[in-house]
Amino acid sequence: MQEFTQIERGRYLSILSDCAGCHTVPGGKPFSGGRPIETPFGNIVSPNLTPDLDTGIGAWSDDQVDVAVRKGIGRTGAHLYPAMPYNAYTRLSRDDVMAIRAYLNSLEAVRSSRNANTLPFPFNIRSAMIVWNALYFTPGEYKPDPTKSGEWNRGKFIVDGPAHCGACHTPKTLLGGDRTDQYLQGANLQGWSAPDITNNRRTGLGSWTADDVALYLKTGHNRATAATGPMAEAVELSTSRMKDEDTKAIATYLKSLPGNKDEARLAPGVRT
Numbered sequence: 035m036q037e038f039t040q041i042e043r044g045r046y047l048s049i050l051s052d053c054a055g056c057h058t059v060p061g062g063k064p065f066s067g068g069r070p071i072e073t074p075f076g077n078i079v080s081p082n083l084t085p086d087l088d089t090g091i092g093a094w095s096d097d098q099v100d101v102a103v104r105k106g107i108g109r110t111g112a113h114l115y116p117a118m119p120y121n122a123y124t125r126l127s128r129d130d131v132m133a134i135r136a137y138l139n140s141l142e143a144v145r146s147s148r149n150a151n152t153l154p155f156p157f158n159i160r161s162a163m164i165v166w167n168a169l170y171f172t173p174g175e176y177k178p179d180p181t182k183s184g185e186w187n188r189g190k191f192i193v194d195g196p197a198h199c200g201a202c203h204t205p206k207t208l209l210g211g212d213r214t215d216q217y218l219q220g221a222n223l224q225g226w227s228a229p230d231i232t233n234n235r236r237t238g239l240g241s242w243t244a245d246d247v248a249l250y251l252k253t254g255h256n257r258a259t260a261a262t263g264p265m266a267e268a269v270e271l272s273t274s275r276m277k278d279e280d281t282k283a284i285a286t287y288l289k290s291l292p293g294n295k296d297e298a299r300l301a302p303g304v305r306t
Contacts, residue, residue: 040132040133040136040137041133041136041137041140042137043133043137044132044133044134044135044136044137044138045137046277047126047130047133047134047137047196048134048137048138049271049272049275049276050192050196050197050272050276050280051123051134051196051197051198051272052196052197052198052268052271052272053065053083053134054271054272055267055268055271055272056069056071056080056117056118057069057080057081057082057083063084063142063144063146064084064141064142065082065083065084065138065141065144066082066083066084066090066144066146067079067080067081067082067083067146068080068082068146071117072223073115073117073210078115078117082144082146082147083138084138084141084142084143084144084146085138085139085141085143086143086144086145086146087143088145089144089145089146089147090143090144090145090146091135091138092139092143094109096132096135099131099132099135100128100131100132102114102118102120103120103123103126103131103134104120104123104124104126104128104131104173105120105124105173106118106120106121106163106167106171113161113163113164113167114163115163116163116166116170116171116210116211119198119201120171121170121171121172121212122194122195122196122197122198122200122201123195123196123198124171124172124173124174124175125174125175125176125191125194125195125196126175126176126195126196127175130196166209166210166211169209169211170207170209170211170212176190176191176194176195178191183286185279185282185283185286186283186286186287186290188279188280188283189280189283189284189285189286189287189288190287192280192283192284192287193218193284193287193288197272197273197284199218199231200212200217200218202221202223202228202264202265203218203219203220203221203228203229203230203231204216204217204218204219204221205219205220205221206221216294217232217291218230218231218232218288218291218293219232219234219237219238219293219294220237220238223264225263226262226263226264226265228264228265230293230294231288231291232288232291232292232293232294233288233289233290233291233292233293234292234293234294237293237294238291238293239288239289240293241258242256242258242289244282244285244286244289245285246258247281247284247285247288247289248278248281248282248284248285250269251269251273251274251276251281251284251285252273252274252276252278252281253269253274254266254269254270254274
């Protein structure tokens with residue numbers, strides 16, 4: 035019973051983390067990798083997360099999985115690229131990661147080698163990630179703010195941790211790191227606009243109610259807009275499968291963010 039509970043918890047954490055979105059080729063075996071992830075520096079191909087011993091993570095130790103997920107260091111000691119959002123997953127606990135690992139171990143083992151990444155020099159030099167991490171990576175589990183409600187803290191944990199909302203919605207520097215002074219204020223990626231999701235009334239979610247936000251996450255649409263592009267996929271694979279209390283917690287947190295009153299950004303759902 036305990037093992038089943040851990041597996042089910044891991045399954046849900048994988049939904050919160052949208053693992054399938056990157057690690058499953060459309061129409062392919064779940065979590066078997068091989069999907070190209072577009073970055074401004076080239077494509078990075080997602081690895082196989084099934085328990086296959088040769089091409090998956092079946093032979094990885096628990097420590098190796100934990101270090102990869104929360105610190106961005108692979109089994110061989112090579113640094114991972116932040117297309118794998120370890121800078122967000124670091125907010126998870128080791129128990130969270132072990133639950134995800136238990137769920138992945140329960141899946142069918144799929145033999146599936148991936149194609150090589152297509153990053154040009156110097157971005158193909160993994161040791162350069164040491165510098166990137168020094169600039170943009172702050173490791174550590176999420177610590178609740180005791181001055182805020184449990185719902186607010188749950189929302190912030192999901193947004194900053196497993197859901198890694200900032201990966202799309204926070205503007206990036208030339209090196210691909212987050213512009214923390216513009217947290218969740220909108221960015222462009224893959225030819226689409228990831229909008230401002232702060233509570234700014236002119237450029238963000240200020241005209242939305244918390245119920246509007248929660249409904250959008252659950253269904254992909256509300257009275258104001260409908261999800262398109264990468265967000266539509268995120269809704270399908272992740273947010274629509276979240277528990278109602280979690281979408282409400284996300285809404286509570288996002289509605290608490292004032293955002294930037296001076297910088298105009300596109301409304302949700304608008305393509306660039």
